[in-house]
Each structure stands twice: as C-alpha cells, then as structure tokens.
Amino acid sequence: MLKKITSEKFQETIYTATLKNGLRVFLMPKEGFVKTYGLFVTNYGSLDNEFIPLDRNEFVKVPAGIAHFLEHKVFEQEDNKDASTLFAQLGADANAYTSFTETAYLFSTTSHVLEATKLLLDFVQKPHFTEESVEAEVGIIEQELKMYMDRPGTALMQGGLQMMYKENTIRNDIGGTLQSIKEITYQDLLRCYQTFYHPNNMIFVLVGQFEPEEVLQTIIENQEAKSFPPFKPIKRRYYLENNQVYQAFGEKQMAVIIPRASVNLKIGYEELSPLEIIKRDFLLQMVGDIYFSRGSDFYQQLKKDGIINNSFSFTSAVHELFGFFTLSCDTLQYEEFNKRIKEKLLQIRSEKIPEEAFARMKKVQFARMIRQMNSLEFWANIIHEAGFKNLDPFAIIQTIEELKYEDLRLIQGFFVEKAIAIYQIMPQGDLT
Amino acid sequence: MKTTKIHLTKPNGQLDIYYIKTTKFKTIAAGIIFQTPLSEEYLVERSLLTSLLTKRTKKYPKEKNFYLYLKELYDTAISSQLSPRGLVLNAGFFANIIHDKYLGPDVELFQKALLILNDVISDPVMVDGFFEEESIKQEKKLLIDDLKSMYNNKALFANMQLIKNMFKDERYRLNLLGDPSVVEQVTKESLKEAYEQLLSSSAIGFVIGDVDEETIKKAFAPFAFVTTQKDFSYLDLETTNRTEVQELKEEQKIAQSTLCLGYRTDIRIGDSLYQAMRVFNGMFGKYFHSELYKEIREKNSLAYYISSEYASRKGALFITSGINKEAYSKVLTLISNVLTSFQEGNVDEENFELTKKAIINNMIEAYDQQTGIYRELLFFVEQQERRKNLEERIKEIENVTKEEVIECSKKIRLDTIFFLEGTNGDEEYA
Numbered sequence: 016m017l018k019k020i021t022s023e024k025f026q027e028t029i030y031t032a033t034l035k036n037g038l039r040v041f042l043m044p045k046e047g048f049v050k051t052y053g054l055f056v057t058n059y060g061s062l063d064n065e066f067i068p069l070d071r072n073e074f075v076k077v078p079a080g081i082a083h084f085l086e087h088k089v090f091e092q093e094d095n096k097d098a099s100t101l102f103a104q105l106g107a108d109a110n111a112y113t114s115f116t117e118t119a120y121l122f123s124t125t126s127h128v129l130e131a132t133k134l135l136l137d138f139v140q141k142p143h144f145t146e147e148s149v150e151a152e153v154g155i156i157e158q159e160l161k162m163y164m165d166r167p168g169t170a171l172m173q174g175g176l177q178m179m180y181k182e183n184t185i186r187n188d189i190g191g192t193l194q195s196i197k198e199i200t201y202q203d204l205l206r207c208y209q210t211f212y213h214p215n216n217m218i219f220v221l222v223g224q225f226e227p228e229e230v231l232q233t234i235i236e237n238q239e240a241k242s243f244p245p246f247k248p249i250k251r252r253y254y255l256e257n258n259q260v261y262q263a264f265g266e267k268q269m270a271v272i273i274p275r276a277s278v279n280l281k282i283g284y285e286e287l288s289p290l291e292i293i294k295r296d297f298l299l300q301m302v303g304d305i306y307f308s309r310g311s312d313f314y315q316q317l318k319k320d321g322i323i324n325n326s327f328s329f330t331s332a333v334h335e336l337f338g339f340f341t342l343s344c345d346t347l348q349y350e351e352f353n354k355r356i357k358e359k360l361l362q363i364r365s366e367k368i369p370e371e372a373f374a375r376m377k378k379v380q381f382a383r384m385i386r387q388m389n390s391l392e393f394w395a396n397i398i399h400e401a402g403f404k405n406l407d408p409f410a411i412i413q414t415i416e417e418l419k420y421e422d423l424r425l426i427q428g429f430f431v432e433k434a435i436a437i438y439q440i441m442p443q444g445d446l447t
Numbered sequence: 448m449k450t451t452k453i454h455l456t457k458p459n460g461q462l463d464i465y466y467i468k469t470t471k472f473k474t475i476a477a478g479i480i481f482q483t484p485l486s487e488e489y490l491v492e493r494s495l496l497t498s499l500l501t502k503r504t505k506k507y508p509k510e511k512n513f514y515l516y517l518k519e520l521y522d523t524a525i526s527s528q529l530s531p532r533g534l535v536l537n538a539g540f541f542a543n544i545i546h547d548k549y550l551g552p553d554v555e556l557f558q559k560a561l562l563i564l565n566d567v568i569s570d571p572v573m574v575d576g577f578f579e580e581e582s583i584k585q586e587k588k589l590l591i592d593d594l595k596s597m598y599n600n601k602a603l604f605a606n607m608q609l610i611k612n613m614f615k616d617e618r619y620r621l622n623l624l625g626d627p628s629v630v631e632q633v634t635k636e637s638l639k640e641a642y643e644q645l646l647s648s649s650a651i652g653f654v655i656g657d658v659d660e661e662t663i664k665k666a667f668a669p670f671a672f673v674t675t676q677k678d679f680s681y682l683d684l685e686t687t688n689r690t691e692v693q694e695l696k697e698e699q700k701i702a703q704s705t706l707c708l709g710y711r712t713d714i715r716i717g718d719s720l721y722q723a724m725r726v727f728n729g730m731f732g733k734y735f736h737s738e739l740y741k742e743i744r745e746k747n748s749l750a751y752y753i754s755s756e757y758a759s760r761k762g763a764l765f766i767t768s769g770i771n772k773e774a775y776s777k778v779l780t781l782i783s784n785v786l787t788s789f790q791e792g793n794v795d796e797e798n799f800e801l802t803k804k805a806i807i808n809n810m811i812e813a814y815d816q817q818t819g820i821y822r823e824l825l826f827f828v829e830q831q832e833r834r835k836n837l838e839e840r841i842k843e844i845e846n847v848t849k850e851e852v853i854e855c856s857k858k859i860r861l862d863t864i865f866f867l868e869g870t871n872g873d874e875e876y877a
Contacts, residue, residue, distance in 0.1 A: 025473075025549070047471040050815040097745070100797075101737040106804035109735075124809040154748030161703035162751055162769045166867070167599045193873055270597050272697045309514040318585065324592040345596050375518050382522035385545050389472045389817065443700055 017042070017231055020422055022409045025388065029398060029408065030227040034238050037215025037246055041398045042227040045391060051128045051223025052391040055135050056119035056399050058218075059211035061189040062336060063116075065252035068210045069244065077207060078198040079184070080156075080191015083113040085204050087152050088144040089120070098138040107131045113189055116336070117403075118211075120173055121395075128225045129233050136219070136237050139212065146201045160190050167275050167440045168343075174265055175341055178436035179281040181261035185337050189262070215246035216237065218402045222391040251330055251427035258283030258434040266439045275326075275440040276349035278356040282429055283340025289335070289404035293414055296333040298426045300342055301376040301418075303329045305368060306359060307342060313359055322348045322355065353437045364430040373420050380415045448814055450827040450834075455652075455664060460673035464652035465824050466663060473549060475557055476817045478541035479568065479672060482679060483648045485536045485618055491590075491629050492641030493538055497527035499578065499586045499638075501540070504566040510689050514843045521545045523560050525567060530824070533681035533760035538645060540568055545816075546657060557658060561666040569646070569671065577635040578642075602767060605705035605867040609765070612695055613709040613863035617685040619761050626775050649676040651828060655820050674757030681829045683761045693863040701869040706778060708766040709863040714855060715762040722843045723851035728757035728803035731789070731853065732766055736801045738785045739766070747781065751772045764859060772868045779864070789856035794849040807841050 017030040030042040036071040061083060065076045066155055090111070102109035107124035120139050124131045163169045173188055180186050190196070221230060258281050287295075307329050317323045327344040330445040346352050387393040394408075453464040472874075507513035524543040529536065542560040550556065572579060598604055607623055614620040626785045650672035654663050714724040732739035732755025743753045753768035770778050813819030827834045835843070 047469070048815050097735070100801065103734065103736045103801040104797075108805070108808065108810045125808050151748050155744055155751050156773070158703065158749075158769055159751035161771075161869075162602075165601050165701040165703050221674045270601075270701045273592070273595055275599070304518075310511055310518060312511065315509075315511050321588060324589050326592065326596050345592065345599070375515065379518050379522045382545050383474050385549055386522070386543075389474060390817065423490055429533065 017227060020407055020409065022412075025409075030231075032231055034214065034235060036238055036243055037213070038217045038234075038238060038305055039402055040231060040234055041218065041402060042225070042230055043220075043222045043394055043398065044225060044227060044263050045223055045394075048223055048391060049125050050123055050124070050391060051131070051221065051225060052121065052123045052395050053132055053135050054119055054121045054220040054395040055139050056117050056218050056220075057211050058116070058216050058403050059207070060114050060116040061119050061187060063189075063211065063251050064184050066210060067250040068206045069213070069247070070206070070209070074207070074250070077193040077203050078191060079187040080189070081203060082118050082197055082206055082211075083190045084152065084156060084196060084199050084367060085207055086111050086113045086120075087156060088149065088204060089139055089142040089208075091142055091144045091148055093141070093143045098134075099140065101134055102131065104299055105131050105134065109135075113315075115185060116190065116334070117261045117397075123391075128221075128223070133159065133229060133231060133237050136234065140241060142159065142208070144201075144204070149199070149201045156190065156196050157193060160188070160193060160196070163188070163190065165270070167269055167271050170267060170269060171275050171277050171343055171438060171440055172341070174267055174438040174440070175277050175279040175339070175436065178262045178265050178282050178438050179260050179279055180256060180337070183256050183337060184254065206383065210249060213246050214243055216249065218399045220395045220398050220402075222394045222398075233260050255284040255336065256281075258429070258431065260434060260436040262436060264437045266441055268443045269440050271345075271442050273345045273347060274343075274349040274442060275343060275345050276352045277341055277343035277438050278353055278360065279436045279438060280340040280360060280429060281434045281436065282333055282340070283434070284336075289406055290410065290414060292333055292335060293411055294418065294422065295426055296331065297415055297418060298422055299331040299333055299429070301373065301380060302363065302423070302426065303331055303340065303370070304376045304379060305372045306363060317352075317355060320351075322346060322352050322391055337396060349439055353439070357435055357437070360435060361432060362430075364427055366427075368423055370420055373407060373423065377415065377418055380418075384412055384415060448820065448837075450658075450824055453660060453663060455667055457671065457673050459671075460675060462650060462652055462667065462670060462672060463674040464654065464663060464667055465828055466654045466660070467820055467824055468657065468659075469655065469658045469820065471815070472656060472817055473546055474543055474817070475546055475654065475732070476541065476543050476821065477557070477561060477564075477656070477657055477666075478539055478653070479564065479650055479652050479670065480537050480539040481645050481648045481650050481672070482676070483536050483538075483644075484679070485531050485534045485621055489637070489641040489644060490536070490621060490624065491735065492633055492638050493536070493645065494529055494624055495586050495590060495630070495633060495638065496642055496645060497538055498589065499528055499541075499582060500567050500571055501525050501527045502582075503572055504563070505570045505572055507564060508572045517563070520556060520559060521550060521554075523556065523563070525560075525563060529624060532829070533679075534618060535681055537825075540564055557662065557875070558666050562669065566671045577639055579842065580635060583633070583635055583638060587630050587633060590630050594627050594630070600706050601699070601701055601703070601867060602769065605707045605865055606767060608695070608697065608867070609707040609709050609863060609865040612693060612865065614687070616687055617683075619683055619685065619763075646672065649674055653821075653824055655817055655824065669806055678752050679829075681760060682717070684715075686711065686713075687862075689862055692861050695864065696866045696868055698868045698870050700871050701867075702773070702871050702873075703769045704772040704869040705867040706766075706768045706770055706775065707865045707867075708782065708861060709865075710764040710766075710859045711862050712757075712762045712764055712855070712859045714858060716759045718742045720851060720855055720858070721759065723847045724757060724855045725759070725806060726799070726802055726844065726847045727852045727855040728755055728764060729806055730794070730798045731785070731856075732754050733757075734802065736798060736805075738788075738798065739782065742781050742785055743768065743778060747777075749778055749781075752768070772870070775866060775868075786856060786859070790852050791855060794852055799812070799849060799852070803844055803847065804858040810840065810844075811839065868877045
C-alpha cells in the first residue's frame with residue numbers, strides 16, 4: 016500500500032500512504048546518514064483563531080496564542096511525565112514549533128527508530144494536561160513572550176505586519192500577548208485540540224535510517240489501536256486582504272543603539288493554485304536577489320553611501336493567506352534608507368529585468384535547493400509542506416527549473432505605492 | 448569516518464591537507480586555515496582582513512562582479528571566519544560548492560572554487576602595495592556597525608558583559624573579537640603587516656566530501672602556504688584568583704532580565720575528569736531533562752529558558768536564563784541549591800542515564816552535518832593520531848561514574864554573576 020515517488024535526478028525516493036483514519040504518512044530512507052528525523056505536524060497554526068469546532072455548528076473565536084499554548088501542553092503526559100523526557104529515555108531529542116499555519120512535533124535519534132516513531136504518535140495523540148497545569152504554564156509562556164519582545168528583529172517583523180494588515184490574524188504574535196495567554200482556558204485548549212489534532216488534519220514524516228514497510232506496519236498498528244471521531248472538514252474563517260496597507264508608517268522605541276528600519280511590501284490575496292503561489296514565491300526571491308543583493312548596483316551604492324551594512328537583509332513569503340516582501344537594516348540613516356528602498360521598489364514595476372540576471376538567479380535558486388538537500392530537516396519540511404497542498408515534493412523543486420523569463424510579469428505588478436508600509440524601531444531617548 | 452592526512456610538498460616546505468571522504472552530502476566543503484597563537488596583536492586587523500579579502504580579487508576587483516561570478520558558478524559560497532580554540536586563533540577561508548554530478552559534465556566546480564579561494568587569499572586588490580583606503584574605511588564601518596548591533600541581542604549582550612568582566616585579565620576575553628574604539632585605530636600599514644603575518648603563519652588545508660585524493664592534490668597545487676607549526680596550546684590554563692564572587696548589574700528598559708553566571712571548573716579536555724564534566728554539565732543544565740530546567744522552569748515557572756554551557760578548553764561553565772527582575776534572588780538561590788544537592792551526593796539515576804544517552808546521540812548525530820564533520824576534523828588536527836575514534840569516545844562517556852560526577856560538582860566554583868535588569872513593567876505592553 017506504499018506508493019513510491021522517485022526523483023532520478025537527485026537519486027531520492029519517498030514512500031507514501033494514507034491510513035484509514037485519514038493520516039498521511041511519508042517515509043524517506045536516506046542512505047549513509049546515521050540520524051533519523053521524525054515530524055508529526057497538524058495543519059493548525061496561530062492564524063486559525065476562528066473556526067467551527069468538532070462539537071459545534073457555529074463559529075467560535077479563541078484568544079490569540081492558543082495554538083502555541085497548546086503546543087506547550089501537549090508535551091504533558093500521564094503520571095506527570097514530560098514527553099521530552101520519554102524521548103530522552105530512548106536517547107532521542109524532541110522539540111516542537113508553532114508557526115502561522117502549523118504546529119509541528121519532532122524528534123531526532125540515532126537508535127530506537129520504531130519506538131521513537133510510536134512515541135511521537137502517542138504523545139501527540141494522548142496528551143494529559145489539567146486545569147492546574149494550564150495555569151502553571153502561563154508564567155513560562157510569559158517569559159517566552161518577553162524574550163521575543165526584547166528582540167528588535169521580532170518587534171520589527173511584528174510591527175511591519177501590523178502596518179500591512181488590518182484584520183488578518185497575522186497581525187497577532189504567534190505566541191499571543193501577555194494579556195491573551197491569561198484568557199486561555201482549559202476548555203479552549205481541549206476544543207482546539209479535538210478539532211485540529213484529528214489524524215485527517217495531520218501528516219507524519221520520517222527521514223533517515225529505516226525499512227519503510229516495517230515503519231508503515233508499526234504506524235498502522237499504532238493508529239488502528241486508537242479511535243477517533245468521524246472527521247468533518249474544518250471550517251475556518253480568515254480575513255483575506257488585498258494589497259492596500261492598513262497604515263503606511265509606524266514606529267516604536269526600544270533598547271537599541273542604532274535604529275532598525277524596514278520597508279514592507281504587502282502582497283494582496285489572489286485565488287491561485289498552490290504551485291502558482293510557490294512559483295511567485297521563488298520569483299520574488301529572485302527579484303530580491305537581482306535588485307538587493309551584493310551583485311546589484313543599488314546595493315553597492317547604498318553601501319558606499321554608508322546607508323546599509325552587514326545587517327541589511329530581505330525576506331519574502333508568498334502564502335495562500337498572506338504575502339510580503341520586507342527589507343530591513345540597522346542604520347543611523349534610517350530616513351534615507353526608507354526613501355531609497357521605497358523608490359527602488361516602485362521602479363521594479365516598470366523595469367526591464369535583464370534576461371541574463373534572471374538566468375543567473377535561476378541557477379542560484381537551484382543551487383540553494385541542492386545545498387539544503389544535505390539536511391534531513393529540509394526534506395521533512397518540503398515533504399509535509401507539499402503534502403498539505405497535495406503536491407509531489409519533487410514538483411516543487413521542478414518548479415524552479417521550469418521558471419521562464421516571461422513569468423516575471425506575474426510579480427512585477429506587486430510593486431505599487433499603496434502596498435508599501437514603513438516600520439522602524441527607534442532608540443529610547445535622544446539619538447546620539 | 449576516517450580523517451586522512453595528505454602532505455603536499457611546496458618549494459618552502461609542506462602543506463598538510465586533512466581530508467574526510469564522504470558521499471553523504473550533495474556539496475563539498477574545503478578551505479585553508481591559518482593558525483597563530485591567540486593574542487591581542489593584529490586581532491582586529493585579522494577580523495577586518497577576513498571580511499575584506501572575501502569580497503574581491505585582482506581578477507574581479509569590484510565586489511559586485513566578484514559576487515555575480517560566484518552566483519554564475521552555481522552559488523559557490525566563499526566565506527571566512529576567525530575562531531579561537533583555546534589559545535590558538537584559527538583564521539579560516541572556506542569554499543562550499545555543489546558537487547559536479549548534479550551539474551552536468553565538464554563543470555569542474557571544485558577546481559574552479561579552489562582557484563578563487565587562492566586568489567581571495569593571495570591576490571587581493573592592492574594600490575601601491577597597500578589595501579585600498581576606501582575598502583579599509585568601508586570594512587571598518589561595517590565591523591563597528593556589527594559590534595554595535597550586538598547590543599540589540601540582549602542574551603548575547605549579557606553574556607558578553609559576563610565574559611568581559613570575568614576574564615578581564617585573561618586572553619579568553621579575546622573571544623569577543625574587539626570593540627569599536629580599537630577598530631578605529633587600524634591603519635593601512637598595520638593592516639598590511641597583519642596580512643603579511645597571516646600569510647606566513649602556519650596553514651593547513653581541508654576537504655570534506657566526495658572527492659578523490661588526486662583531485663585534491665591538483666586543486667591545492669597553486670596554494671603557496673605551508674604548515675610550519677604543530678604544537679599549539681589548544682588548552683587555556685590562564686586563571687584569576689578571586690576571593691569573593693563578582694556581582695555585577697546593568698539596567699536597561701527591556702521586558703525581560705537576563706541572568707548570567709560564570710563558574711570555573713579547572714577541568715579541561717584531556718583531563719581525567721573531562722568526560723565526567725560533560726556528563727555533569729548535561730545533568731546540571733544542558734538539556735530539557737536537566738535539574739536546572741526542572742527546578743526553575745517546570746517546578747517554579749520562573750523562566751522559559753535556562754541552560755548551562757561547558758567551555759571545555761577554558762574549563763569554565765556558564766549559565767544563562769531569562770527571568771523577571773523580581774525573581775533574581777530566588778533563581779540564584781534555586782541554582783545554588785541544585786548545585787549543593789549534587790555536591791552532597793544526590794545524583795538522580797534517571798537524569799544520569801538520560802544525559803549519557805543524549806551526549807552519545809549528539810556525538811553520533813554530528814556526523815550527519817558538514818559542520819559536525821568539520822569539528823571532528825579540527826579535533827584530529829589538534830590531537831593527531833591520539834584522537835580516539837567514536838566508539839572509544841562513546842565508551843568513555845558510558846564509563847563515567849556517579850562518583851566522578853559528584854567530584855566534578857565539588858570542583859566548580861562561582862566566579863562572576865552578571866544581571867542585565869529589565870526595568871519595563873508589564874503595563875508597558877498591555
């Protein structure tokens with residue numbers, strides 16, 4: 016019942032199966048590696064704050080930061096045990112993360128792969144948190160939030176998103192606020208858990224040292240011993256937005272000595288197939304490389320003028336529910352930075368991008384992908400991301416090879432005035 | 448995984464190349480490392496040189512064109528790094544490239560990349576025998592900006608303050624690699640002297656990846672550097688005698704306070720208690736199952752993170768934690784209680800076993816990453832044939848006894864506390 020997906024070019028094979036309860040399993044044996052990396056991930060992140068729960072027929076709204084709070088509590092097991100200790104007993108490392116769109120639990124090990132696989136499934140599917148333990152977690156998460164609050168990079172990104180978005184819950188910090196985490200109740204957590212941790216909404220990935228058939232058998236036995244309510248597709252409410260920014264400018268004071276400036280370009284919602292979205296994501300990165308990397312005249316000029324330094328960077332994300340392209344830098348010349356970057360962004364719309372630059376950056380995208388293939392974590396990530404979109408992971412890689420020069424017009428339209436917002440972090444008190 | 452040593456004969460001596468063959472990765476890592484004793488002299492110059500040299504060559508005198516050329520070569524990565532190891536300073540120049548088998552015939556990227564690396568080091572842009580003033584000015588500004596940016600990362604900043612104060616009179620403080628005022632003093636003359644000294648210092652080459660020995664010899668043929676010195680002091684035995692604990696504080700308007708503690712252990716790599724010290728550190732604060740994590744986070748909800756780190760060449764141990772300022776005394780007391788409990792002989796059986804397993808797992812896992820293999824290669828450079836293989840090292844961890852762990856806990860003494868106190872109240876974030 017295992018289906019095989021193979022790439023001749025990269026000499027890699029992935030095995031996949033969908034179980035009766037809806038869980039999708041992806042197994043990728045990797046020759047020569049000693050480590051095995053397991054990932055159990057639910058299609059549920061900080062953006063999923065309004066939905067119809069499994070036990071109700073109408074929408075409910077839950078406090079910000081709940082998916083992340085739940086991630087913390089899932090580690091709590093029967094008899095006051097902690098899942099990371101159970102993994103440690105197998106000599107394995109366990110961890111977890113929550114993003115805008117997913118919550119993932121993971122382990123890495125060099126032995127006891129089958130036991131670790133069962134443990135990953137069991138701990139996520141049988142958490143054991145109580146009303147008292149929910150209370151106790153608030154103090155810990157509070158410290159986690161404060162740690163991020165003091166990071167200018169995090170504050171800058173958060174601020175940028177709040178400038179761009181008016182209603183989309185991407186405005187909220189993934190972990191919520193010091194206030195919202197206090198509002199989260201045991202009942203809220205349970206309701207989210209029951210709704211989003213159904214096997215049908217989840218993917219299991221294993222990359223490393225194992226026999227695929229044997230692992231699959233183990234997973235099937237494990238899953239068939241558990242019962243789940245019938246799955247009904249989860250209705251979620253999102254606030255999708257066009258490319259008009261909410262506010263064009265904002266700033267905040269923090270304990271920094273050099274201002275940190277950012278120019279944010281918002282990408283409006285478009286109804287597109289997953290591959291089309293991925294394509295735009297790659298194209299945007301390439302345009303970023305062409306105009307804002309060391310290989311561009313623009314970059315060299317800004318550096319010469321003392322406006323940017325090594326802290327200059329850009330990130331892009333084109334997703335189904337949101338999208339942005341952000342450039343930032345620690346710079347005393349923040350006003351000039353904002354002005355020049357904005358001007359450049361607006362030029363891109365009508366610029367004739369040189370064909371050779373496009374060809375070069377395509378090579379770079381391809382090489383970056385190959386470079387990442389050295390890590391098991393990369394495979395686990397691309398496999399599950401493709402899985403949630405019902406795509407073949409190799410098709411994502413192939414998208415790069417198939418990019419055409421003409422495709423650039425798909426994104427050149429992004430670069431307009433109303434889509435740009437400035438956000439900056441300023442030192443407290445006077446600038447010296 | 449075996450490290451092979453190749454001797455390449457040069458007109459003025461020989462160059463040692465360390466090489467680990469593996470087919471695990473789709474890329475190849477290679478480079479040249481210059482080694483000198485760690486000292487203040489030319490330290491900032493070296494820091495400037497490593498970044499200055501990797502931006503252009505005489506063939507590609509403009510940073511932009513050099514960068515585009517590297518992109519054209521399938522994003523060939525040329526980088527450099529200064530890294531102290533004990534009382535040795537390594538100045539490394541690295542190339543990381545895609546293996547030819549994914550690129551089609553006749554690409555020969557490995558050869559090309561090493562030629563570029565050689566140009567980067569040996570054939571820089573010079574005007575009248577000096578580096579260009581404009582480039583020097585720019586690099587100085589970039590370095591100063593980098594140093595200033597560190598202030599923004601509060602945990603890093605707090606740890607830097609701890610190191611600065613704890614090792615005020617020891618070379619370990621040089622791990623911080625300079626401060627802005629020293630950068631200003633660099634001249635084109637001092638930079639040139641530092642450059643000449645760098646090139647004449649002892650060098651080694653390395654390769655990790657699917658390459659054969661002949662190809663390596665051919666690729667390293669143009670390099671004119673030689674291995675001249677082999678007995679470096681990779682252990683740092685310097686210390687400061689302190690009669691009482693230094694307790695330091697600084698206030699900033701931030702939400703979270705950072706608590707840093709520095710201990711001395713007097714146990715270093717190669718000492719009989721070295722592996723036991725690693726186990727102690729693991730049990731004390733390195734993992735999610737460690738005592739500090741259980742006590743401070745799980746039982747008392749006082750922190751999101753608390754962790755300890757063992758600097759094994761220095762014989763120092765550091766603890767870092769993000770807490771509320773009100774919790775300062777309480778957390779200090781709890782940490783001290785945890786340590787006292789070890790010293791009184793309370794070694795939790797489960798923690799002891801879990802820690803050994805975790806250390807062993809980390810040791811094995813390291814071989815799945817180029818960086819992990821690179822670390823292993825550097826260990827081989829240091830210890831040569833004395834370097835024990837993985838199985839032997841695993842055995843050493845397994846053989847550590849509880850008594851040895853208790854002995855370690857008794858040897859450690861608190862030296863310096865640094866507290867970065869956050870004075871913002873929660874109401875500022877409401």
